[in-house]
Amino acid sequence: MTTSLTPLISDRRVHGREPAVDTTERLTSGNREADYILGGGFPANSINIIMGHPGSGKTIFAEQLIFENAAEDRPILYLTTLSEPLAKVVRYLQGFQFFDETKLGTQVVFEDVGGELAKSGPDALIPLLREAITTLSPKVIVIDSFKAVHDLAPSAADRRRMVYEMTALLTAYGTTAFLLGEYTEDDILLYPEFAVADGIVEMSRRRLGNRDERYFRVYKLRGSAYLEGAHAFRITRAGLDIYPRLVSPQLPEGYEPATERISTGVKGLDGMLDGGVWRGSTTLLAGPSGAGKTTIGLQFALEGARQGEPSLYMNFQENPSQLMRTIRNLGVDPDVAQAQGLDLVYASPVELQIDSIIVDMFRRIQQRRVRRLVIDALGDLASAATDPQRLHDYLYALVQHFAVSGITSILNFETTGNTIAGHGMQNAMSYLSDNVLLLTVDGEERTRRSLRVLKTRGSAHDTRVREVEISSAGLAVLG
């Protein structure tokens, strides 16, 4: 990952008021995106809870954090309690790229205190911590799992006293603590550790068909701004791959919509649009299967490449080989088009979360300085979204980013017939889009395709239904 995320999350919808100058000393989470979400990392010398169900990724997150922070000045202490034996933790840890065996025992110290806690009860934790602080002077202390220690306490009063004493000790010494636990949201109101925690991060997992969706969320971060909401992530060998939630951009001062028209690359269509589409505009291209949406999208992207404008074609149905064949059928050498700046991307919406698709798309836009974009098709993107509101928010933010960045886009949308009425997402997209075009297919003996401009924002347009034809030269408006 090399590109800046700034355009992705330039509008920091943050919790509370952001201080004019944030002078809080920070401890990196070891994860660039998590640090961004956390407003720069965890406040140093704080007590934080990393909560989530078993398998949600909290141990991996903590392990990535400790190895990234490991240094020679002060060690990091990782205490395993009664949740998972130390041998098991270390065995699976070795499979990750951030694992560094040379740091073990010196910069990163693992210690299993489960036996002592089982024998002497939860009160044994305080002297264990005091001894660790006075002998190791750890910069970071991880207790995995703290909930397991908590559950050993015989009464609520004992739990509260133990948490109070631990907090007093950890607050007195300059160390940043992470308490991991299989907590649920309901526990936040019940367990005293949540009241004393400076930061609370939740890792959650939701099953969707045959795949899982994982989310990273900050519940609380005292004295610090943070990016609200659920941020999708995947677990990879490099650790957590987090996709900070896309939010709408702030319009730059003096922002004005572009006044330049650009060609769609479709013969006759520019004329219907009074000379082409505005640069930075978004066009919703609706129509049933076989009407010509992909052909128009490809012509639009190829026209951009011909004019030296990097063009991105995001496709969720045909793999790049299939698309290249389609391009050849249009009489264009796909290698030449790609050399000119055409980027064909295939993503399976079955395997991916919408967040990863959108973030990948933005990274490509930033890396390649994309000027034209086609998404083929919105319906596939919708199938990757479990939450219609989340999809809507994403699409709204996307359109705003495109407008601000001067990226001209076509969003294909497949209808079930020759009308766009009745499609909930289309209704939402119609008002977000600057232009709405409808392709239709009729005829029994001969297929008759037609195109109609339903809406253009800030422009005159041809109001007639125009017949179109698809040939080896692509789609063209007849007459």
Next chain:
Amino acid sequence: MEHDDDARAVILIVERDRSVRELQLFFLNKAGFVVEFVDDGQCALDRVRVDAPAVLITEILIPKIDGLTLCRLVRNDPATDQVPVIVFSILAAAARATEAGAAAFLRKPLVESTFLAAINGAMMNTNAVVDAR
């Protein structure tokens, strides 16, 4: 570090947090100092006037006389002005501590290495160690 009992320097600390006291006592004993604790600014002032410690360490938020006032009183009295004062507080008050005449300011929480460095620096009358965290 080997110390002759009679020659061990006395550190007077005004601190009410039990956990902080425990850690201060542990680290300072380990480093060879004798540690005395008092609970408030007035007790500290009385103690300094009777028998000057090698270093006075005070939190700002303490009863009767606050830590910054205590620092000024000690530093402005010719009978006690040789006692270096370290302000060790939860408050971000480096500038105010310097203005009050502190030899050093440290922001809580405690870190062994910086804590001992500040004390040694104050005892050697070196430049103030100011930690403005």
